[in-house]
Amino acid sequence: MATQDADCCYQAVLTRDSRFDGVFFVGVASTGIYCRTVCHARTPQRKNCTFYPSAAAAEQAGFRPCLLCRPELAPGHARIDAAGRLAAAVARRIEAGTFVEQRFETLAQELGVSPRHLRRVVRQEFGVAPIQLLQTHRLLLAKQLLTDTTLSIVDVAYASGFGSLRRFNRLFQERYRLQPTQLRKKKSAVGQDCIVSEVAYRPPLDWQALLSYLAGRAIAAVETVEANRYCRTVHIGQQRGWLSVEPANNRAALKVAISVSLVPVLLSVLSQVKALFDLAAEPQQIAAHLGAMAQQQPGLRVPGAFDSFEIAVRTIIGQQISVKAATTLMGRFVESFGEPMSTPSAQLTRLTPTAERVAQVKVSAIASLGIVEKRAKTIIALSQAIANQTLSLVPGGATEKTVSQLQTIPGIGPWTAQYIAMRVLADPDAFPYSDLGIRQALGETSPQRILAIAAPWQPWRSYAVMHLWKSLERKPVSDAVPVQSARATA
Structure with a gap:
């Protein structure tokens, strides 16, 4: 997020403005967490706030997701300019679980641009490379499933797009400094027909x-x-x-x-x-x-x-x-x-x-x-x-x-x-x-x-x-x- 926009971003945080929910996230240095603009926690001081165009960018900077406002629940951002729509196309593939890093060139060709340009616009829009955007999306979905459902840890890992339980556990602990089981609010249910x-x-x-x-x-x-x-x-x-x-x-x-x-x-x-x-x-x-x-x-x-x-x-x-x-x-x-x-x-x-x-x-x-x-x-x-x-x-x-x-x-x-x-x-x-x-x-x-x-x-x-x-x-x-x-x- 550009420096000249920081005061406007902070104003959105002060007023808990839902128009910017998911458009950017605020990292709070005093707590080490990042939040949505609509978070109802105590408003942080301006000097402790930095702003990021995506959850992935906030996590790349070392912040952990807020357990109160839950960044994984933030709505997406509908971009309409040319570069933004290219980046949004990548984000859609990631969200749908169809993004494959090894086929990035094919995706770029489908969108009519070079792979280098597509990587550049993704970083420009979201502040991170596509693979980092992918990892954050998977981890945030896993966090949501751990909090809201009774799925087993194994099922959560695979449903979130991880091909390995070991890799899921390692990334989750590295990024969030939590064990997946620490987010459990419910015991596993037997015979449940839906989540x-x-x-x-x-x-x-x-x-x-x-x-x-x-x-x-x-x-x-x-x-x-x-x-x-x-x-x-x-x-x-x-x-x-x-x-x-x-x-x-x-x-x-x-x-x-x-x-x-x-x-x-x-x-x-x-x-x-x-x-x-x-x-x-x-x-x-x-x-x-x-x-x-x-x-x-x-x-x-x-x-x-x-x-x-x-x-x-x-x-x-x-x-x-x-x-x-x-x-x-x-x-x-x-x-x-x-x-x-x-x-x-x-x-x-x-x-x-x-x-x-x-x-x-x-x-x-x-x-x-x-x-x-x-x-x-x-x-x-x-x-x-x-x-x-x-x-x-x-x-x-x-x-x-x-x-x-x-x-x-x-x-x-x-x-x-x-x-x-x-x-x-x-x-x-x-x-x-x-x-x-x-x-x-x-x-x-x-x-x-x-x-x-x-x-x-x-x-x-x-x-x-x-x-x-x-x-x-x-x-x-x-x-x-x-x-x-x-x-x-x-």
Whole structure:
């Protein structure tokens, strides 16, 4: 953190400003620990404070994580500048458990930069090298699991991404000067069918708006929204299971219950939950930029994707039809090609089919479900591109390249590609300008004029889209866009 920013950082610490929670951390020389800006411990004196752009940088400087504010629970930081987005792409891979140091050159190539440049921007943004960022993320997740769950020490080590219990124990003791068992608050449970974790966000978060959006598009047998909770089936690699998400009591966090069968892929599960609910967003910054548009609902988020392929297929099926019709067709699609499974909920009985499975399906089999043959062909072409690894729908990657690749698939035009960029690629500036809902909200039909109107909203046009769609819901029924014509329904 630049020296000239130090006084501003300290002011955020004095006021416990949640806008900066996870954006930077404060190291306290008098205690040897580092904290979040929202920590409720006694405020340290300015002379004892130094500021770091990441938890990893604070630990590299010799500080240990605070046991009160728990830095492992801090929300992520959504960067929007070019260098920041590259660094954030690396952080996403680390968070999802898919980062491999030995394949760093491949990742750099995927992002369209040299490995040297990518390492430089990671250090510039986070204050440490990628491998140090990786180690800190694993250790902090382990700390969280040790504190909040009944998993054995061995399970915690492997769930956090460590390939060796010995290495985990050594790093934990070196970095935190604690034995892992010292963080245990509960005895190991026998027969427990799930673990519970928390993921934080910066308020405000319009949970009801998120839940309403997902409920209207919930896929039968895969997803349900019950009262104030979102539930779904999950398959990642060879692991199968389920999860539920609901607000935590009196905290800016979501409580995530995850079946124990998913512990081996816990990193990916938590990362995908954060993506689905857009938890890295900085809502006050976004609302300030969008101005009057965001005044009524400043906590509005862009719903992401727990399963990238699932949302991409749902988007194709939803082209030019209503939400209800698209949801019905997607339910049939899952019923026909999805793998059956058992969960504690009688409503969750199927997994979304994988790209590899759908790539082998005949066009006639998909068309027989009531899906237009042209779209059936598009779904298979998309599936084959993903299965053949010629297309990757990974959030935080090279969005422009991926959007261009999507549009080479027959049946995928700008609207579909931009909607996928919004929800699957987590691009904060995606803008499906041809959407009929956007046209209705703006009272414009000219693409050129719509793009000109939207120009001041950059780099947050995805959030502007959500506000535009919401504005239609607030209009009198007689003024609202007919459901069947709103391509925003996907």
